[in-house]
Amino acid sequence: MTTGKNMLTYSPLQLRHRVINRWLLSGILTRKVRFEPMTMEGDINDWLIKGFSIHENPCRKEFVGERRAAAPELPFAAPPALGEGISLWESEARWNLYFPWGNSRVEASGFYYVPTHLLRYAYTVVVSPAAHKATFNLKTCGAAALWVNGRLACDFTPFTRNIEQTTQVEVELRAGENPFFVCHEDLAERDTLYHFTLEYAGSEPIEIQIPLTDSEPAEAVAGMEQALGRAYFPKDSVKDEELRIIFEASFNRDLTFDVTYNSFFDGRYSIRRELKAGQQHLVLGHTNEFGVDYKYFELSVQVGKATIRKPFGIEVYNTRFQPHNGEAMTVEERKRVALECVAALGIPNIHTAIAKLKTGGAPEIARDMILEGLAGIRERRDCADFYLIALFRFWRDYRDSGLFDEDFWAQIKRTVLGFRYWIDEPGDDVMWFFSENHALLFHSCQLLAGQLFPDDLFTNSGETGAQRKRKAERQLTGWFERFFAEGLAEWNSSAYIPIDFLGLIQLYDLAERPALREQAKQAMDLLYSYMTAEAHGGYLTSTFGRSYEKELMGNHAAGTTSLIWVGYGAGNVNSTSFNVSVCLSDYTPPQAFAERLKLNSEEELEFRLEQGKDGYAKLFHYRTSSYVMSSIADFRAGLKGYQEHVLHLAFSPEAQVWVNHPGEIYAHGSGRPSFWAGNGCLPKVGQYKGLGILLFDIDPDHDAGYTHAYFPAYAFERVESRGSWFFGERNGAYAAVYAQNGLELTQEGTNRGRELVSKGRRNVWLVRAADRQEFGSFEKFIESMLKMPIEASAEALRVRLADFVYGETSFGWQAPLTVNGETVQIKDCGVQGRLVRKGRVASHI
The missing domain is CATH 2.60.40.10 (Immunoglobulins)
Known part of the structure; x- marks a missing residue:
């Protein structure tokens, strides 16, 4: 990049992807759109294997048809100016510079709770040394129309939701300046990838120039x-x-x-x-x-x-509500503390409103929160089911309290009667039905609404409450049958286990049919069984079927942390509002499970289980008193990933390590997968006790031609870098990370001192955890790892090593994990899993 008085100049030939990613952007212009209400169908869990795009919302088809039938227009007679306003529909924005922060795309991905038409314009100037025909690759999620020198060069309208598509465009560049305009649009439906990329495929030394005004040098x-x-x-x-x-x-x-x-x-x-x-x-x-x-x-x-x-x-x-010794308290005492924490610190929503009322808060504040929540439910915002589910308890507990006027209760009733409860009802919303947690909540809401208003007409379906109830009972019976046969399709997910509890706890407390109440209790017991077997120090640091940065790096604030603390006093209390109903229920998790959370230094725990449709998630969990490692074995290796978090090592809520292929190449984006959560391309993973192996074969077209490890050096007492190895010590426990292609610790920016980068699309990673019980000292651990015989080939994607504790280990893209000649398998465990606690053998190293 070079600078002039009124111009920023960049050369795309100096960039890895040769992209034109410096623009003036109009900002996103939006309008909420309505469509002909339609029904949908499909299996709720197939998308986790086949991809979310298998469920296309009917409203999208209508939107795409209308857009393709209309020729795009360029509404600018003159180039835009920085800071200039622009308006469309009832939306306004201003032209501003685009700062990519390392992103090769022109990115504005985000989350939209209702169907929203997105449109933005982009402007840049391409300077060519000579007139010539230039080739560009135009990539987009959505549709992108390109004008060069005032002429429409391309109108590319694939509109494949959240799946990038590419076309090649040839344009005539004149010598000197060539104005480029792009009109980029899409229909946003909840999590929305919204980006375009213009990649230069020529060899002429072109430049990008961004005009500024006199006010900013x-x-x-x-x-x-x-x-x-x-x-x-x-x-x-x-x-x-x-x-x-x-x-x-x-x-x-x-x-x-x-x-x-x-x-x-x-x-x-x-x-x-x-x-x-x-x-x-x-x-x-x-x-x-x-x-x-x-x-x-x-x-x-x-x-x-x-x-x-x-x-x-x-x-x-903050520890404002953290008792000194939570384990010494009763479950009921901890529930009260958790309620008070939510009431004081919880984000404003219907659950927090109930917590405020239950702890003596002002009714008018709770009323305002509930009314705001009702507006979102009536609008059928995505995740409306997360909040509607709380209204039935609220109605039971406060309808006759005299705290609220009749108009308030009438608004709640109208909201309940007008809701869309399943995909077989007509709708033009983008509520997500296709996951086990949403399905449970929709069915539970329908049941409880039908119970509450059996004789009233539900306006969206035209059925009575009694009919709704009978239908919901059938749906819930099917849901529980599948759950007890398959477990969690979104295995271990710290983000969604609390959402499952939202539905289960209401059924346990409010369902009229005894069988449903009993099944809800059994399901919650099973979820607590998973959490107590897999948690380390009260924190569910594990492989996840769906992961987010907020849980991976936010263990203190995770919803599962609150559930574990309420149940057993391990970890910490937090202000997760989704757990309010658990704190108000008389449900108590099995107290015998508390022993699973505790290990002495001479014990180890192994937990193997199979989750998901046909047991596709084969999970291995290994824990000692000082660390835990968890993984999913050989899951869709080499294929495009989503939010699957495939291997995790943790010593504490902060001192944790994992390896992934970034789904996007800049931190804190909105992608699914994102920079740290999930994988752009899934690796093949094998684990034996404290040894994890990951083999990566990355799609050559993916932006991220590297893999990386999260390793926050600040969370360890000591760290050492030795060639292709990186080591850390935390409270007498040790971590070692190895990459065949070498490691480099990021030294600047957002991930300074916490990211280990290894270049190359094919790579072999090792993650080894140990403690004093195995190696005595940190120095002996490092020495043993450096001396460990390793035969690794990133090109062939195979590795053979001789671990000083575990023995001869081999793994390959086409070969299973073997240790001392025996294949490591996870089978015949079922959804209940196989839990083994045994003594550890001290090493003589």
Whole structure:
């Protein structure tokens, strides 16, 4: 990149993907759209194996048909100017510079709760040294129309939801400046990948020029972009302390940052923070101000008319409600503490409103939260079922309390009677029905609504409540049959186990049919069985069928953490509002399971189980008193991944290690898979006790031609880097990570000091955990790993090694994991799993 007084200039030939990813962007113009209500059909769990695109919402077909029938138009007579306004429909935006932060795409992916038409324009200038015919690859999620020098060069409308498609475009470039315009649009349906890429395939030394105004010198814009790109949080989790973003160098003037923040299920809040000249630490606030949550912060700073925004993520945790010894309390006492924590710190929603009422909070505050929740349910926002489910308990407990007027109760009743309860009812919403947790909640809501209003007409289906109830009882019977046969399709998911509890606890407390109440109890007992067998120190640090950054890096704030603490006192209490109903129920998890959470230094625990349709998830979990390693064996190796988290090593809530292929190449994006959660391309995984092996064969067309490990050096007492190895010690337990293609610790930016990068699309990774019981000292552990005979081939995707404790081990893309000549298998375990606790043999190393 070079700079001029009023121009930023870039050369795409210097970029790895040769992309034109510097633009003026209009901002996203949106309109909510309505369609002919339609029904849907399909198996609720097939998408986890076949891909989410197998369920196309009928409203999408209508939208795509209309767009393809209309020729795109370019509504600009002159080039746009930075800071200039633009409006369409009833939406307004301003032209601003696009800052990719390492992303090869022009990205604006996000989550939209209702069907939303997205449209944005992009403008740049391509400077060519000579007139010639140039070839570009245009890639998009959605549709992209391209104009060059005022002429429509391409109108590409694949509209395959969340699946990028590519076309090749040839354009005539003239010598000198060539204005490029793009119109990029799509229909947003909940999680929405919304991006385009224009990749230059020629050899001429073209440049990209971005016009600025006189108010922002190019050097100032480039300097601020560089400063924000290198800024970082020193840790990914903070407790009882200030939140500080660190800049590598101070500024010579005072700066004002507009900061917005939100959590996954909460709205966006704004604050303003000052950074004084000469200071490097921008203080965002104290953890006491933000509750217990994983928060996404966006820093925004003005340079003339340019607005530069950069996202950051961090877990915030305060111990205000944490008792000194939770294990010494009764379950009921812990439930009360958890309720008080949610009431004080929970994000505003219907569950938190109930917690406030149950702990003596003001009824008017609870009323406002519930009314806001009702609006989302009536709008049929995605995840509306997560909140509707709480209204039936609320109705039972407060209908006759006299706290609320009749109009309020009438609004609740109208909302319940007007809801869409399943895919066989007509709708034009984008509520997601195709997962076990959503299916359970929709069926449970329908049952409880039918019970509550048996003689009333449900307007969306035209059926009475009694009919709704009978239908829901059949659906729930089928759901439980499948659950007890297959377990969790979204295995171990720390994000969705609390959502399953949302439905199960209401059935246990409110269902009229005794069989459903008993099945709900059995299901909750089984989920507690999984959590207690797999949790380490009260935290479910494990392989996950669906994962998010917020749980992977936010163990203190995870919903499963709260469930485990309420049940057994291990770990910590938090403000997860989805667990309110568990705290209000008389359900008590099996107390005998508490022993599973405890191991002494001479014990080890192995847990093998099979989950999902036809047992596709074959899971192995190994735990000692000092660490835990968990994985899924040989799951769809080489195929495109989603949110599957395939191997995890943890010593504490912060000191944890995993390896993945990033689904997107910049941190804190909205992709599924994302940078740290899931895999762009799934590896083949094998595990034997504290040894994990991952073999990667990455799609050559994927943006990320590398793999990486999360290894937060700050969370370990000591770390050592030795060639292709990286080591860490935490409280007498040890971690070793090896990559055949070498390792490099990231030294700047968001992932400074916590990311180990290994280049190459084919690679062999080893993850080894141990402790004093096996190796005595950290030094002996390092020495043993470095001396361990390893024959690894990234090209052939195979490895053979002689572990000093476990023995001869081999694994390959076409070969199973073997240890001392015996194949390591996970079979005949079923959904109940096979749990073995036994003594450990001390090493003589």
